[in-house]
Amino acid sequence: MIVYLYVLGALLFRVLPHPWNATPIAAMFLFSGAMFRSKVKSLIVPLGALLVSDYAVDHLIYHGAYHWFSPFTWAGFLLIGMLGWTLRGSFKWTAIGGTSVLGSTLFFFLTNFGVWLTWSLYPRTLAGLAQCYAAGVPFYRNELLGDLAWNAIMFGSYYWLVARKPQPAGARS
Numbered sequence: 001m002i003v004y005l006y007v008l009g010a011l012l013f014r015v016l017p018h019p020w021n022a023t024p025i026a027a028m029f030l031f032s033g034a035m036f037r038s039k040v041k042s043l044i045v046p047l048g049a050l051l052v053s054d055y056a057v058d059h060l061i062y063h064g065a066y067h068w069f070s071p072f073t074w075a076g077f078l079l080i081g082m083l084g085w086t087l088r089g090s091f092k093w094t095a096i097g098g099t100s101v102l103g104s105t106l107f108f109f110l111t112n113f114g115v116w117l118t119w120s121l122y123p124r125t126l127a128g129l130a131q132c133y134a135a136g137v138p139f140y141r142n143e144l145l146g147d148l149a150w151n152a153i154m155f156g157s158y159y160w161l162v163a164r165k166p167q168p169a170g171a172r173s
Contacts, residue, residue: 002162003035006154007046011053021139022146025050029077030103031154033084043081050077072114076107091159100151104144112136
């Protein structure tokens with residue numbers, strides 16, 4: 001049940017002011033992948049929440065100015081959710097940090113490829129693809145830092161609230 005609250009919290013924080021590409025959405029997927037018992041639910045619940053929030057953000061905040069259908073973005077988030085499966089049953093900070101960086105990087109490459117492939121901003125050449133990736137680097141930086149911070153908040157707070165093992169009486173901290 002608590003995982004659903006984390007999904008809801010991530011969506012709420014998404015609509016608050018934040019640096020570009022520094023939302024808790026990728027962390028929501030990684031956390032869901034690691035915490036939901038069902039692998040199907042670990043992808044479907046955050047994806048459903050993302051689809052609803054994408055539509056709401058586009059229409060309520062941007063007044064329909066952006067096209068909200070983004071299969072490359074959604075696929076990138078699903079990959080991050082699948083990376084979360086590797087974290088099941090473990091609270092190793094190096095693994096959480098490593099999958100966070102890997103997820104951010106895969107997301108960057110997949111979504112920028114999608115921009116290059118489906119938009120007309122860059123020529124459909126290898127040089128155009130390189131231009132697209134180069135233009136995306138500032139967004140990647142914010143994404144990477146935001147993902148690391150949000151994953152630390154989500155996994156850290158979950159560990160602190162739920163997963164800590166009680167120490168026996170008289171044990172040292």
